[in-house]
Amino acid sequence: MPSSRKAYKVMSDLVDKTGTGPIIDLGSGWGNFVIPIAKSNRQRQVIGYEMSTLPWLISTLLKQILGLSNLTLHRENFYHASLPAASVIVCYLYPQAMIKIQAKLLLEQPKIDFLISNNFALPALQPDAVIMLDDFYKSPVYLYKIADPGTIQYSAKY
Numbered sequence: 389m390p391s392s393r394k395a396y397k398v399m400s401d402l403v404d405k406t407g408t409g410p411i412i413d414l415g416s417g418w419g420n421f422v423i424p425i426a427k428s429n430r431q432r433q434v435i436g437y438e439m440s441t442l443p444w445l446i447s448t449l450l451k452q453i454l455g456l457s458n459l460t461l462h463r464e465n466f467y468h469a470s471l472p473a474a475s476v477i478v479c480y481l482y483p484q485a486m487i488k489i490q491a492k493l494l495l496e497q498p499k500i501d502f503l504i505s506n507n508f509a510l511p512a513l514q515p516d517a518v519i520m521l522d523d524f525y526k527s528p529v530y531l532y533k534i535a536d537p538g539t540i541q542y543s544a545k546y
């Protein structure tokens with residue numbers, strides 16, 4: 389299920405505040421986030437990881453049609469990917485994935501400045517902002533400023 393238009397608006401406004409470096413979407417799906425964000429941020433690198441073939445194929449086709457040379461779409465399981473340094477990771481996944489992403493950030497220590505998550509929180513980290521969407525579910529969008537991962541303390545055991 390792709391991010392809603394309201395969620396996209398909130399997430400892209402937050403992304404605008406993360407500087408000029410690369411934007412990574414973990415689970416880029418049909419491209420509902422990466423395509424418009426790459427279109428409106430031609431000067432920024434946008435990188436998507438998607439393991440399902442059909443959504444990846446369609447989003448890659450859209451990328452080609454729209455000439456988005458700043459967008460790279462990997463057909464890959466992001467748990468196994470070596471993430472490049474980036475200004476911001478964006479995701480819309482599920483609780484179990486947030487536990488694994490948190491562990492990946494802490495153990496592999498890629499240089500990531502921010503993480504924005506639609507609907508699901510990182511279990512052990514305090515968000516710097518929580519924006520409630522003006523939708524039926526009042527679903528949250530979480531913003532985390534990722535400190536030096538070495539300084540992050542687990543508040544619970546997962």
Ligand SMILES: C[S@@+](CC[C@H](N)C(=O)[O-])C[C@H]1O[C@@H](n2cnc3c(N)ncnc32)[C@H](O)[C@@H]1O
Binds near residue numbers: 390421438465480
């Ligand atoms: C809810 S959709 C979100 C799509 C898009 N990011 C958005 O906001 O519209 C989640 C996507 O993540 C993909 N996904 C889930 N786990 C993944 C993994 N480990 N590696 C790559 N893609 C994954 C799913 O196939 C799905 O297309």
